[in-house]
Amino acid sequence: MFEKVKVDENECVRVSRDELFRVVKEVFVALGVSESDAEIVADNLVMADLRGVESHGVQRLKRYVDGIKAGGVKINPDIKVVKESPVFAVLDGDEALGQVVAYKAIQMAIEKAKKNGVGIVGVRNSNHYGIAGYYAYKIAKEGLVGISMTTSRPLVAHTGAMEKFVGTNPISLGAPVDGEEPFLLDMATSVVPSGKVEVYRRKNKPVPGEWAISTETGEIIDDPNTILSPKGAILPLGGLKELSGGHKGYGLAVLVDIMSGVLMGATWSRHVGGTSDRKSDVGHFFMAIDPGAFGDAEEFKKNMKKMIEELKNAKKHPNFEKIWVHGEKGHLTMETRLKIGIPIYKKVYNEINEIAKEVGVKPLQ
Amino acid sequence: MFEKVKVDENECVRVSRDELFRVVKEVFVALGVSESDAEIVADNLVMADLRGVESHGVQRLKRYVDGIKAGGVKINPDIKVVKESPVFAVLDGDEALGQVVAYKAIQMAIEKAKKNGVGIVGVRNSNHYGIAGYYAYKIAKEGLVGISMTTSRPLVAHTGAMEKFVGTNPISLGAPVDGEEPFLLDMATSVVPSGKVEVYRRKNKPVPGEWAISTETGEIIDDPNTILSPKGAILPLGGLKELSGGHKGYGLAVLVDIMSGVLMGATWSRHVGGTSDRKSDVGHFFMAIDPGAFGDAEEFKKNMKKMIEELKNAKKHPNFEKIWVHGEKGHLTMETRLKIGIPIYKKVYNEINEIAKEVGVKPLQ
Numbered sequence: 001m002f003e004k005v006k007v008d009e010n011e012c013v014r015v016s017r018d019e020l021f022r023v024v025k026e027v028f029v030a031l032g033v034s035e036s037d038a039e040i041v042a043d044n045l046v047m048a049d050l051r052g053v054e055s056h057g058v059q060r061l062k063r064y065v066d067g068i069k070a071g072g073v074k075i076n077p078d079i080k081v082v083k084e085s086p087v088f089a090v091l092d093g094d095e096a097l098g099q100v101v102a103y104k105a106i107q108m109a110i111e112k113a114k115k116n117g118v119g120i121v122g123v124r125n126s127n128h129y130g131i132a133g134y135y136a137y138k139i140a141k142e143g144l145v146g147i148s149m150t151t152s153r154p155l156v157a158h159t160g161a162m163e164k165f166v167g168t169n170p171i172s173l174g175a176p177v178d179g180e181e182p183f184l185l186d187m188a189t190s191v192v193p194s195g196k197v198e199v200y201r202r203k204n205k206p207v208p209g210e211w212a213i214s215t216e217t218g219e220i221i222d223d224p225n226t227i228l229s230p231k232g233a234i235l236p237l238g239g240l241k242e243l244s245g246g247h248k249g250y251g252l253a254v255l256v257d258i259m260s261g262v263l264m265g266a267t268w269s270r271h272v273g274g275t276s277d278r279k280s281d282v283g284h285f286f287m288a289i290d291p292g293a294f295g296d297a298e299e300f301k302k303n304m305k306k307m308i309e310e311l312k313n314a315k316k317h318p319n320f321e322k323i324w325v326h327g328e329k330g331h332l333t334m335e336t337r338l339k340i341g342i343p344i345y346k347k348v349y350n351e352i353n354e355i356a357k358e359v360g361v362k363p364l365q
Numbered sequence: 366m367f368e369k370v371k372v373d374e375n376e377c378v379r380v381s382r383d384e385l386f387r388v389v390k391e392v393f394v395a396l397g398v399s400e401s402d403a404e405i406v407a408d409n410l411v412m413a414d415l416r417g418v419e420s421h422g423v424q425r426l427k428r429y430v431d432g433i434k435a436g437g438v439k440i441n442p443d444i445k446v447v448k449e450s451p452v453f454a455v456l457d458g459d460e461a462l463g464q465v466v467a468y469k470a471i472q473m474a475i476e477k478a479k480k481n482g483v484g485i486v487g488v489r490n491s492n493h494y495g496i497a498g499y500y501a502y503k504i505a506k507e508g509l510v511g512i513s514m515t516t517s518r519p520l521v522a523h524t525g526a527m528e529k530f531v532g533t534n535p536i537s538l539g540a541p542v543d544g545e546e547p548f549l550l551d552m553a554t555s556v557v558p559s560g561k562v563e564v565y566r567r568k569n570k571p572v573p574g575e576w577a578i579s580t581e582t583g584e585i586i587d588d589p590n591t592i593l594s595p596k597g598a599i600l601p602l603g604g605l606k607e608l609s610g611g612h613k614g615y616g617l618a619v620l621v622d623i624m625s626g627v628l629m630g631a632t633w634s635r636h637v638g639g640t641s642d643r644k645s646d647v648g649h650f651f652m653a654i655d656p657g658a659f660g661d662a663e664e665f666k667k668n669m670k671k672m673i674e675e676l677k678n679a680k681k682h683p684n685f686e687k688i689w690v691h692g693e694k695g696h697l698t699m700e701t702r703l704k705i706g707i708p709i710y711k712k713v714y715n716e717i718n719e720i721a722k723e724v725g726v727k728p729l730q
Contacts, residue, residue, distance in 0.1 A: 160688035
């Protein structure tokens with residue numbers, strides 16, 4: 001039994017995957033979202049919790065509900081295909097729930113890749129789409145290599161800057177592995193995603209690394225409340241200095257802004273809005289590639305397996321218990337939580353039940 | 366007059382771009398490389414020096430010459446298209462000079478992108494291809510978004526490991542900007558490329574950051590000789606710990622190994638050979654995307670310009686003189702060096718002239 005995050009059972013209630021899914025889905029349906037769309041969003045949020053990425057899980061339900069209530073998220077969007085070829089497409093999300101339009105986009109990318117080797121589908125005019133890895137994982141489960149990127153609201157001070165300016169802009173890659181769960185890289189291009197800072201805020205503890213600066217003095221700060229306020233900004237992957245490669249994390253954030261923002265006709269960096277903003281104009285980029293079109297699909301999966309085994313069996317550093325590959329911790333956490341339930345913080349548990357009550361849905365059992 | 370790297374004029378000789386190009390080209394021709402292929406390699410190496418990336422410039426000439434002499438690099442390769450569709454292709458480089466097959470690959474990617482919106486061309490069985498940015502830049506100069514990635518020989522200890530195992534595997538993205546030189550990100554996925562360590566070895570100084578570990582104890586080391594020997598390994602971008610995001614740099618290195626290695630039928634991580642190895646089986650990944658196919662090409666370039674201006678005009682951190690965007694330092698350095706010449710270390714200058722003499726080429730004037 002492995003869980004990526006250490007769980008304090010006194011602070012949490014364990015809820016089964018299906019029960020959590022039911023309540024989240026029913027809340028969206030009660031708000032007017034179609035049954036099938038509600039299932040997509042619920043699956044996405046619950047998957048984040050299953051895999052140990054609670055920052056992107058059901059604790060965000062309130063934000064989504066607020067976004068719908070504020071009119072920043074349309075429940076019956078008119079999603080349009082604005083460009084299309086046999087291998088690519090651009091969708092206008094019409095301010096839909098990010099998950100709904102992103103799910104449509106990967107279905108198209110998968111279909112194009114299966115038919116023509118490659119499928120690239122971009123989205124403009126969308127909202128927060130949950131974990132980037134959800135989409136790369138789904139594509140990889142189809143036997144394809146999947147890439148998923150999204151713009152996100154400004155939380156990061158790029159190298160040389162002293163304000164929240166670029167997003168934590170994640171990059172995810174999923175790839176099928178012979179007889180095993182996919183390889184799954186899912187990373188913010190900042191040193192940490194904001195969710196990690198939120199974890200320390202909840203614990204009322206300083207963050208344990210050089211993760212952020214003051215936007216007033218430029219100094220490294222560790223108070224999570226300040227970091228998440230306008231007085232703080234997260235650092236790019238690589239940290240404050242060019243010496244440690246901070247300009248690379250900054251560059252990767254811009255790469256994501258170009259591919260999923262500028263290229264797709266969506267906005268970028270500091271113009272990107274949050275879930276409850278009116279017209280957040282989030283952009284996504286998805287790519288699916290069929291390894292069978294570029295070579296031999298079976299050999300690809302076998303070589304992926306071989307590469308992963310080699311990486312795990314390298315000479316081990318004494319400070320580490322073992323060598324992990326990307327996705328492995330998430331897969332094991334998912335396995336565990338499907339058996340013993342998903343730990344939900346009591347505060348979140350109560351919040352979900354209040355929302356449920358408010359919209360007339362049977363609360364978590 | 367700006368140069369990315371501080372130049373000690375006492376240690377260097379300034380050589381004009383054209384003269385450096387001439388000698389490098391003629392050396393390759395003297396070794397039996399065709400005139401047009403020699404021009405491609407010379408342009409690639411000299412471009413690195415022009416842009417201030419000397420580690421990938423003409424100081425590598427000896428390695429290429431040695432590679433050809435050792436038979437690890439074929440001068441008259443039979444480059445084959447092993448897979449092809451209107452939007453993608455896979456080439457077998459037949460152990461060609463990396464630049465030669467990579468140049469062919471981007472020509473194909475550019476043509477496909479101009480015709481069909483997207484061009485993805487992979488290469489297997491190649492050699493070191495110089496700076497990744499060369500190819501992304503060339504694609505961007507055609508008005509397209511260009512991506513360039515390559516596997517490289519094992520120099521980096523991935524998170525949890527204590528040996529040279531994965532490559533410094535660079536990622537480059539170039540994108541056209543209205544009325545200006547392209548945006549050009551060109552980054553190793555390690556905290557630094559090995560070339561940066563070589564700079565300190567030449568100066569006989571310890572490296573100034575947490576760039577590498579001992580492969581015997583796992584501790585951070587700063588002696589460039591040890592770092593470049595089997596007793597040292599460079600760290601991934603993000604550093605030694607997961608706390609600072611080291612697993613993300615590791616993940617990006619694997620991403621590059623998957624896209625340009627496994628997917629293209631080339632090898633990966635610790636199996637990749639160096640320039641003078643027999644059959645190094647380096648793999649490359651190139652992608653060209655036409656912004657005009659996904660939206661409006663002019664608007665894309667205007668928005669790129671707007672985004673860049675915004676990034677540069679953000680509230681500045683007091684520790685930084687100014688805010689840069691990717692490619693800017695290289696462009697300014699290129700402008701300067703086209704005027705006043707490229708600084709070549711005397712040792713390198715002499716080495717080039719010895720090679721020239723050996724193969725009967727008129728030395729640098």
